[in-house]
Amino acid sequence: MTDATGARRAEAREEAVEAALGKLDLDAGTRLLAGQDMWSLPALPEIGLKSLVMSDGPIGVRGVRWTPDDPSVALPSPTALAATWDPALARLAGRLLAQEARRKGVHVLLAPTVNLHRSPLAGRHFEAYSEDPHLTGAIGTGYVLGVQDGGVATTVKHYVANDAETDRFTVNNVVAARTLRELYLAPFEAIVRDARPWGVMTAYNRVNGPTMTEHHHLVNEVLRGEWGFDGVNVSDWTAARDTRRCLAGGLDIAMPGPGTVYGEALAAAVRAGEADEALVDAAVRNVLRLAARVGALAGAEPAVTDPPAPVDGDALAREIARRSFVLLRNDAVLPLAPGGTVALIGAAARDARVLGGGSAQVFPDHVVSPLDGLTAALPAGALTHAVGAHPDDGLAPAGPGFALRAVCRDATGAVLGQVPLPGGQVQWIGDDLPAGVSHDTLHSVEITGTFTPGESGGHTFGTRGPGALTLTVAGRTLYDGVQATGDEPDPFEALLGTPLERGTVPLTEGVPVEVSLLHRLTGHPAAPLPGVLFSLLHLGPRRDPDELIAEAAEAARAAGTAVVVVATTERVESEGFDRTDLRLPGRQDDLVRAVAAANPRTVVVVNAGSPVEMPWRDDVAAVLLSWFPGQEGGAALADVLLGAEEPGGRLPTTWPATLADAPVTRVAPAGGELHYTEGLFTGYRAWDRSGTAPAYPFGHGLGYTTWEYEALELAPDAATVRVRNTGTRPGREVVQLYVAPVDDPAERPTRWLAGFAGVTAAPGETAEARIPLPGRAFEVWDEAAGAWTAVPGTYEIQAGRSVTDTRLRAPLEAGA
Structure with a gap:
């Protein structure tokens, strides 16, 4: 489609929008700005408007039902996607998600998250891309372009400075204007400029006073005014708090519904002279424009008429995973030589964690664990597995061995409906209930079925979630009472609740028993996130941890290579809370040390979405970071370990050796405020200034070949870097370009990422990367002038493999 054709279609859509707007009265218009339920806006048949449906992402499309009986493709975590340093691959991921959205009847994907990795303690760190605004903006741009290629809208979130979870609903983040512009606003600005997103989601938190759903300056003056954003602004769920201030602050949609500050409340405010009807019309226009773009408004041709292949x-999922794996260390042990034996060690090798917790969670129809992947790839007899240590010795939702369903009944005990449960969790948010079931008639939900133990011994069962619960296993009632929500400050945490142990039952391997967890509703689901959420939890027999570690060491000693998989858990990395440390949970550090002492050819695979401390990293032969690798993670791991594919990832964030070394460790507010006192000095910018060496620097990552940087040529607006593959295998190199001021009057960091490009070459061949040098790389935000200002002078352009491994340098006069 030519630019002229696109412009004509956009003009026609605007005409259709104005025609539809002219037919709406105040009541209809204000209804359109409020969710009719948890995930959708109301249809208005009188103007040919369908109901607009939204769904959480970012690694999959859950759809309107947050239940495992409606599976979704689960891609690797956002940190993994950013570790590919490949916006084109991010665009392909977006196209897949648009495909999934269309399959599920979704018009708007509530993603991507482009907040920065300000601190490794942030609980939602895995759901954002990077510590660097340029890399974040580039990957986010690719993602948004891909989703919208498929005719589905995105909502770039969380605008802005939602960089931690502690008190996220109330915290006032105090950020200097220059820091806000050069770091935290920068990825949003780049995505608005380069991808023209159809939506943005404003955050819960305040920034320098106003809450983001009421922030006239950052929404109306910056986002819409300076940047020209013409999409829809939707609140984070329950973030809209005041009718008049939200409208004046540029908020278009208040979610979820039906109880919001818009709708009837907004119509009443207009009639009372407390709200401007012209602002209502502007918001309705934005919503209608969104509907027109996604094909939900009659008479308007959608922005995409022919979705991609x-x-x-x-x-x-498999390609992104292996392209994201970061080989942090390799003492000539990887790739594994054919014909050897492998001891695969760790509970996380069997029960892989493929995604992070919270609203990013989806339910894939299958998961390939590391044990599955290596079993399929290696010859019979070449692989053994030992548990060694569990990431979490606590209860987890019922999984392998359980055959469960959820049965819904009314007050008389009559069955209203039932659905199968692949796991032990019921997560029905809002009206996401099984067919034939409504909140008005629903009285109880029972998780029921059988459990066939995989081993004999004492099996512990538990519950999670608020309400009246009765737990029965093998004919024994383990609990019958009311479980309170607790005092968690975050409603997300309060709804999910704390896992509680209810009793232990001796069971025999292979002998099935009946299990039941009956949940009796005590009233209509409560705000702010109404729903039915509870879980049947299980913990298998646990042997002495020292014995398990000793067995793992023996298995390692008997094998040619030991591969240890260590992991975090949902109680470590999730929405709703921040981390308190960077340690691996359980006895996993002890396990790695014992295995490394038994076998010098020990490879450690780190299954985590965020940095963790690795005190043993210099004592093992290789360290491979697999992030949360998505549903095909185990297959991708086998590809990389066995050398069928190269680990292609580079760190999108600096990994500290210890938490104490990290530049920013404060994520909890004091007196309701969190001051970003570090200013511009986060991530590698801060490490450069402090002189402290991290465990692994920003941009670091090894492959299975070697590279020589041969030449760097500069033009005023671009750099060309020539590299040669000097190894014995084909490979991909991520050429990184940093700008460093020689004499700096502007108090800037030592250097910053200005661009990057991936190139491939066969052994002995050269490749050239042409990397644009954007003018913004030589500008600062002048707080006094309220504008971007070029800083003239001499800059050193540095090209290399990471921020601390720059191979070529050349001077450039710029900024005049």
């Missing part, structure tokens, strides 16, 4: 979800 179908994408194979399994294949793409």
Whole structure:
């Protein structure tokens, strides 16, 4: 489609929007600005408007039902996607997600998250891309372009400075204007400029006073005014708090519904002279424009009439995973030589964690664990597995061995409906209930079925979630009472609740028993996130941890290579809370040390979405970071370990050796405020200034070949870097370009990322990367002038493999 054709279609859509707007009265218009339920806006048949449906992402499309009986493709975590340093691959991921959204009847994907990695303690760190605004903006741009290629809207979130979870609903983040512009606003600005997103989601938190759903300056003056954003602004769920201030602050949609500050409340405010009807019309216009773009408004041709070719979800999940794996260390042990034996160690090797906790969670129809992947790839007899240590010795939702369903009944005990449960969790948010079931008639939900133990011994069962619960296993009632929500300050945490142990039952391997967890509703689901959420939890027999570690060491000693998989858990990395340390949970550090002492060819695979401390990293032969690798993670791991594919990832964030070394460790507010006192000095910018060496620097990552940087040529607006593959295998190199001021009057960091490009070459061949040098790389935000200002002078352009491994340098006069 030519630019002229696109412009004509956009003009026609605007005409259709104005025609539809002219037919709406105040009541209809204000209804359109408020969710009719948890995930959708009301249809208005009188103007040919369909109901607009939204769904959480970012690694999959959950759809309107947050239940495992409606599976979704699960891609690797956002940190993994950013570790590919490949915006084109991010665009392909977006196209797959648009495909999934269309399959599920979703018009708007509530993603991507482009907040920065200000601190490794941030609980939602895994759901954002990077510590660097340029890399974040580039990956986010690719993602948004891909989703919108498929005719589905995105909502770039969380605008802005939602960089931690502690007191996220109330915290006032105090950020200097220059820091806000050069770091935290920068990825949003780049995505608005380069991808023209159809939506933005404003955050819960305040920034320098106003809450983001009421922030006239940052929304109306910056986002819409300076940047020209013409999409819809939707609140984070329950973030809209005041009718008049939200409208004046540029908020278009208040979610979820039906109880919001818009709708009837907004119509009443207009009639009372407390709200401006012209602002209502502007918001309705934005919503109608969104509907027109996604094909939900009659008489308006959608922005995409021919979606891209179908994408194979399994294949793409596998490709992103192996392209994201970061080889942090390799003492000539990887790739594994053919014909050897492997001891695979760790409970996380069997029960992989493929995604992070919270609203980013989806339910894939299958998960390939490391044990599954290596079993399929290695010859019979070449692989053994030992548990060694569990990441979490606590209860987890019922999984392998359970055959469960959820049965819904009314007050008389009559069955209203039932659905199968792949796991032990019921998560029905809002009206996401099984067919034939409504909140008005629903009285109880029972998780029921059988459990066939995989081993004999004492099996512990528990519950999670608020309400009246009765737990029965093998004919024994383990609990019958009311479980309170607790005092968690975050409603997300309060709804999910704390896992509680209810009793232990001796069971025999292979002998099935009946299990039941009955949940009796005590009233209509409560705000702010109404729903039915509870879980049947289980913990298998646990042997002495020292014995398990000793067995793992023996297995390692008997094998040619030991591969230890260590991991975090949902109680470590999730929405709703921040971390308190960077340690691996359980006895996993002890396990790695014992295995490394038994076998010098020990490879450690780190299954985590965020930095963790690795005190043993210099004592093992290789360290491979797999992030949360998505549903095909185990297959991708086998590809990389066995050398069928190269680990292609580079760190999108600096990994500290210890938490004490990290530049920013304060994420909890004091007196309701969190001051970003570090200013511009976060991530590698701060490490450069402090002189402290991290465990692994920003941009670091090894492959299976070697590279020589041969030449750097500069033009005023670009750099060309020539590299040669000097190894014995084909490979991909991520050429990184940093700008460093020679004499700096502007109090800037030592250097910053200005661009990057991936190139491939066969052994002995050269490749050239042409990397643009944007003018913004030589500008600062002048707080006094309220504008971007060029800083003239001499800059050193540095090209290399990471921020601390720059191979070529050349001077450039710029900024005049």
